[in-house]
Amino acid sequence: MYYVNREQIExxxxxxxxxxxxxRQTSAAWNGDLLQGLVQERCLHLAIETVTDxxxxxxxxxxxxxxxxxxxxxxxxxxxxxxxxxxxxxLVELVGLRKPLVQEYFHWDRTSLHPLTPKLPGLxxxxxxxxxxxxxxxxxxxxxxx
Numbered sequence: 001m002y003y004v005n006r007e008q009i010e011x012x013x014x015x016x017x018x019x020x021x022x023x024r025q026t027s028a029a030w031n032g033d034l035l036q037g038l039v040q041e042r043c044l045h046l047a048i049e050t051v052t053d054x055x056x057x058x059x060x061x062x063x064x065x066x067x068x069x070x071x072x073x074x075x076x077x078x079x080x081x082x083x084x085x086x087x088x089x090x091l092v093e094l095v096g097l098r099k100p101l102v103q104e105y106f107h108w109d110r111t112s113l114h115p116l117t118p119k120l121p122g123l124x125x126x127x128x129x130x131x132x133x134x135x136x137x138x139x140x141x142x143x144x145x146x
Contacts, residue, residue: 004061006135006142012053013128019046020121027118037110040117041101047120048098051091054131058082062138070095082134083127090116090123 022043026036048070055073058064064080067073071092078088094116100108135142 002062002139004135004139005057006139009054009057009131009135010142012050012057013131015046015050016124016128019043019050020124023047023117023121023124027113027121030113032111032113034110040114041105041108041110044094044097044114044116044120045101047124048095048101050124051127052095052098054127055082058131058134070098083130087123087126087130090119091127094120094123 022039026040026043030036052070052073055077056067058077058080059067059073062080064076067076074083074088074091074095077083078085083091097114097116
């Protein structure tokens with residue numbers, strides 16, 4: 001029997017609507033000012049942390065092979081059937097931004113709309129749906145109150 005921490009997965013997926021709203025608002029009103037650049041940067045960072053945290057909980061809970069990188073987390077859950085191909089390829093691109101956003105932030109271009117920013121809201125929603133579908137298939141419906 002697997003111990004999948006659905007509570008923690010749901011807690012993290014609960015951040016998706018706010019991240020999506022931030023990305024959509026930023027994309028729609030983009031004018032390249034500093035505040036929008038910082039909002040975009042933070043939304044991209046939160047999206048990365050959300051998908052990698054959820055992926056890690058799935059990998060740990062279903063006792064999948066250990067991940068060696070953020071990209072590997074996405075690769076493992078794709079190989080195990082959690083993600084469809086479209087979501088997989090875009091999320092690999094997204095997690096590739098972690099190092100520039102977190103470690104090389106002083107080089108990040110805050111004046112340009114990143115190409116993932118307008119695409120990411122739909123992808124994050126699809127990611128959450130893929131995760132829910134996978135958990136339901138593997139574990140059954142989520143118990144009430146969890």
